[in-house]
Amino acid sequence: MGFTRTKANSILNEMFPCYIGLSTTEPDENGLQVTEPPASAGYTRMQITVMGTASNGQISNSGGTIFFPEAEETWGTITHFALYTTAAGSVPFYTGALTAPVTVPAEYIPIFRKNSFIIGIDKDELTV
Numbered sequence: 001m002g003f004t005r006t007k008a009n010s011i012l013n014e015m016f017p018c019y020i021g022l023s024t025t026e027p028d029e030n031g032l033q034v035t036e037p038p039a040s041a042g043y044t045r046m047q048i049t050v051m052g053t054a055s056n057g058q059i060s061n062s063g064g065t066i067f068f069p070e071a072e073e074t075w076g077t078i079t080h081f082a083l084y085t086t087a088a089g090s091v092p093f094y095t096g097a098l099t100a101p102v103t104v105p106a107e108y109i110p111i112f113r114k115n116s117f118i119i120g121i122d123k124d125e126l127t128v
């Protein structure tokens with residue numbers, strides 16, 4: 001069994017807005033071991049305000065593209081993301097792997113294009 005679609009949609013809608021961070025390492029099950037690029041390289045978490053309304057246990061950035069600032073120096077290879085309630089500090093409440101790693105060189109602007117950042121609840125698990 002698991003969550004009903006109504007409850008899954010409610011949980012997903014309550015997750016946003018929040019902040020998204022990027023990581024060059026795989027976070028552990030407690031949300032630790034997140035390695036964000038340094039602020040000195042132009043990195044900062046971004047507030048997600050473009051998520052649509054959850055439907056059928058999924059939610060996406062249907063309201064637009066999620067932009068990060070331009071990298072002033074290399075950020076390394078980004079493999080994971082993390083969702084936070086704050087712009088700095090704190091432990092993430094949700095983490096996930098990117099579909100494919102992204103190497104971020106200087107002068108690159110990382111983005112999640114419209115409808116490409118999708119989180120869902122499948123049965124009793126959150127999925128990305």
